[in-house]
Amino acid sequence: MNAKFYDFPDPLYAPAFAPLASGGDLSEDCLLSAYSAGIFPWFSEDEPILWWSPDPRAVLDPREVRVQKSIKPYLKRYEIKFDADFRGFINLCKSVREREKQGTWISEQIAEAYSRLADAGIAHSVEAYEDGELAGGLYGLIFGRVFCGESMLSLKSNASKVALIRLCEVLAKFHFLIDCQIMNDHLKFMGAKEMAREEFLALFADLSAQDSGFERFADLKIPRGV
Known part of the structure; x- marks a missing residue:
């Protein structure tokens, strides 16, 4: 089975210290799509899945x-x-x-x-x-x-x-x-x-x-x- 690619926003244009996207899931494919682009999940249990790429790092x-x-x-x-x-x-x-x-x-x-x-x-x-x-x-x-x-x-x-x-x-x-x-x-x-x-x-x-x-x-x- 081929891996599914998740299309995240370009992190170069993300807010300096705010999520660049929300939603998606925590499947291996989604996580690897995020990390490979310099993006990581960070959210509380009462929030949707939030994705970040802060500036600076x-x-x-x-x-x-x-x-x-x-x-x-x-x-x-x-x-x-x-x-x-x-x-x-x-x-x-x-x-x-x-x-x-x-x-x-x-x-x-x-x-x-x-x-x-x-x-x-x-x-x-x-x-x-x-x-x-x-x-x-x-x-x-x-x-x-x-x-x-x-x-x-x-x-x-x-x-x-x-x-x-x-x-x-x-x-x-x-x-x-x-x-x-x-x-x-x-x-x-x-x-x-x-x-x-x-x-x-x-x-x-x-x-x-x-x-x-x-x-x-x-x-x-x-x-x-x-």
Whole structure:
């Protein structure tokens, strides 16, 4: 069966910080049509599906990730695993935010859609463990040499920061870019920068068309210790 192509508006002409479209669905075809154009979904459970391509875009060069002195002790504390339990991790993100009443866009529909992308080898998790228990991490999607970050979680101090640092250490050698989507203080602390949307879309088109440089994300060697 041929993939269905979803025709999204040109993100170059999208509002700077407002959705460029609404509707569609969370099928693999729709999500891949969006991401391939530099567009991602972001909406609350009481809203229709909203699609975004903000200007500027938050990005992180893995070679420039900041490892603050205060974070270094935690690099030894957590064991990082790639794709060990994607479904468990995304559902944990969902349940923690629901329990803490933080408001979350990770609905049951979202968790299932991205879990299907994980089954297809597109979505990936970076999980931090302490004494065998999940302490936090992050998940995202890989297109060529771009890691599109989606959500981060820390159940224990700095677990998500350690996950991001280890991800950067691994991806730096493959000349990746991490798409952080929208800047916040946490990302800025880690070294993320803002890039004009036009520049981002051109760079994304180039990098996403390249080979990642590895066979399986789960098999990549993850550093241990400082």
